[in-house]
Amino acid sequence: MNIFVGESWIEFIAQGIDVNPSLSNDAVSEHVAPLIAEIVSAVRNAPAPEKLWVAPASTGILPADCSVYATADEFRSEFGTAEEVLISDGNDGEGWGIDNAAWTIVGVDRCMWVPESTGQTWPLYITALPGGEWGYDRSSVFMTADGTVQAVSVIGAERATFGCHVYSGFCTLDTVIAGNWVQLSAEQALIGAAGDVQALLIGIVERAVPRFSA
Incomplete structure (x- = not known):
């Protein structure tokens, strides 16, 4: 409702x-x-909301083009497919709801890589909150509390954590890049062991960050 x-x-x-x-x-x-x-x-009856939060001026610029993270050819190579791949920013209006509205208001970036045979599933997707370093720092305390998510080292990122989630079948790499919270998620069944997914996602970040300013 x-x-x-x-x-x-x-x-x-x-x-x-x-x-x-x-x-x-x-x-x-x-x-x-x-x-x-x-x-x-x-x-x-709640008090009027405060002014909308905006990213600090010192925040690094995130890429507007999703292919900066991974081109279609790079996706095909890493996920072992020869299919046509749609790279979408997720703003096509489908599935519009309260989450989408909130993401739009605060300026969340979204990228999805969708092979033509997968339909509504996204084997790889990335969400990024400009200036969201504060959100990463708060959530990482809870993400790492039970040991299923652990801190990892990623060249080009100030901080990062990685973990796989049984309930969703996805593994997630959360990073702080130039003050931004950038989260990468991939479907584990398409890649293999958790270590393989970790290596793939870290590789995507380390390849992409030098392209941010290109």
Whole structure:
């Protein structure tokens, strides 16, 4: 359910609601109506938001062209495919939702490499938050807490962590590059062991960073 309150967009998603499966959609909506009303009230009565955050002037410039990270030929070589590859910035309007809106407002960059046979899946994708070093530093404390994500060394990056995620089947390299938070994710099943994915993603960063200013 999507609700617009003042200048706020609320997306309401609920799972595991304790109701009879035979109930109609209207009956379920009536069941959760008090909770939704409470959320709407809390948002409506919240203080006005502060001015939108902007990246510091000292932040390095990220590439506007996704192929700076990996060209189609480089992707085909690294993922062992001869297919045509679409390189997209993810701004084609599909799947538009609250996450996409938030990313657009704060200026998140997105890049996806999509072989023609994969449909809606993205074997490699990159998201980058200009000036997002602060976000990386806060999240890395939690990412590394249980030992599944570990700090790694990447030439061209000030800091980096790497880990694979069983629930998604993807491995992720989070980096800080010139004050920006740049996150690279790849589908592990297409590459091999976690170490292979780590080497591939680190290689992409170390090849791409010198191109940023080209």
